[in-house]
Amino acid sequence: MSQLPSAKALQHLVDETFQQFHGLPGGENASYIPYLASVPDELAALVIVTANGDVYQAGDIEYRFAIESISKVATLALLMEDVGPEMVREKIGAEPTGLPFNSVLALCEHHDKPLSPLVNAGAMASVSLLKADSAEQRWQRILDVQRRLTAGNVTLSDEINESEQTTNFHNRGIAWLLYAAGNCFCDPMEACEVYTRQCSTLVTCKDLAVMSATLANHGKNPISGEQVVTPENVAPILAEMTMEGLYDYSGDWAFEVGLPGKSGVGGGLLAVVPGKMGIAAFSPPLDESGNSVRAQRMIAQVAKSLNLNLYG
Template identity: 40%
Template sequence: MQAYLDGIIEQFRPITNEGKVASYIPELEKTDNNLLGITLIDTKGMIYESGDTKHQFTIQSISKPIVLLLALIDNGEEKVFEKVGKEPTGDPFNSIVRLETFDEHKPLNPMINAGAISVTALIKGESKEEKIQRILNFIKKITHNQNIKINEDVYQSESKTGYRNRSMAYFLKDFGNIEGDVDEVLEVYFKQCSIEVTTRDLAYIGALLARDGVDILTGERVFSARYSSIVKSYMATCGMYDGSGEFAINVGFPAKSGVGGGIMCTVLGQMGIGVFGPALNKKGNSIAGLKLLESLSKKLELSIY
């Protein structure tokens, strides 16, 4: 396995030159385009890694399924589904068009930005500081990494340039989807997206989902199998932005990408996978990371379809 991972990192690293790092968040534009890494953690706790796996990067949209889990734990699924739908959109992650055209004026799913902001608003806490700390603590727990922190430079960059996210949030507030102060919700959202992780952190979360919420190291049930199923279903249908259908055909297991270059994957009963490659394709997914996962899926016959 180690030789295979080393081989595909070497094989696909040149593809990073065909993509571009995210530039709409200015701080992300400083990332080295050629970085590439992958970590596999199976459900017995065995770890296989290759490439730039120690490099820290911001989690961005991969925070969406994680915060969804915490929102489900805090509120239950009935309350969560009052705020977000269950259908893929086929639109870019930052699209606002469906908010106005959908009769219920709620986001179609929590993997797009509008839906994720609605979910962040559900996190319990007496203050914005308590809410983001609860998100941080949850991620520390499920990654077994107590050094998880927010990248303040990326947070400031996101906050200063997040005009479309602000417009979505105020639109949602106008229709009663968001309760509480909009600016506080947005601050928590921008901070959750700016949390720094590594490929190993993502692989641990993927492995936790692969075991339906049972921690692979401690044996603790962190969340119910039902919540695990909900989150994996969203990842499978909406997790790769408007490239989710293509990913299902070419790779074939639940995954969630972020414009920081990360991809978090889960293979039921088998493993979690974390990938990092900041050079993105036009849909916002890691261009070389997709190739790594397609090769891996075919090699190990991991597709669930």
């Protein structure tokens, strides 16, 4: 990877990339969650946060949107701290499913083991494996790590949470399958309910860029200065993101962009450049895999312009 350009050049790149792709046509808002379907589809943002804490941003940077599946990275980081990478791999897995993020078939084909903490089944198993004595303690620990990773005022949206809790029947079924196979480590409905809450928090694009910059900075938040993740746990998190971070498009993302990433159906997407920066983008319209159409193009353009592909 090349050295980073000047601050002026980085801001110019962010501005230019945003202008090029913020109005890109294609994709549709997630419709299976009523709240997400109502988010204005013209919203868009792009943010870089370097490992030194410098911020470069453009677009709707103040807009707070649903974190959705990007929350899985935060919970995974917390679980790594609780039980260590090898226990995560043993109990949950480190393989791509090759199927959609909410696939029941993926579970059935692998004896109800989730394979990845970054699909819905594995995320609920991750929630259930956290050290906690109650649902509320489990939830508060997750909310706390989201705040520490982002150095932001992450809050639960009651509106999003209600919208998701009243439509999460598919996930409830997955939770019971996990429990029946011994792969859910607390009450399955508690795991599903807390998982649904963790997906219902509100973040900005900068929050996501700080989260990815924290992973880029060996687990130390470059804004707050806090060591949130043990350095030795960062590489396994990035490996999981490479395997399944963009669901069944993850292999193509690695092929085209070459950076560990994580998407959410709220329209957010982050990518980690180890030792250098975090990049995040946001725009609600999604492709068939559940990844933001515009966010993918914005981050891919930044990575290409700066020669950030890890395999290049």
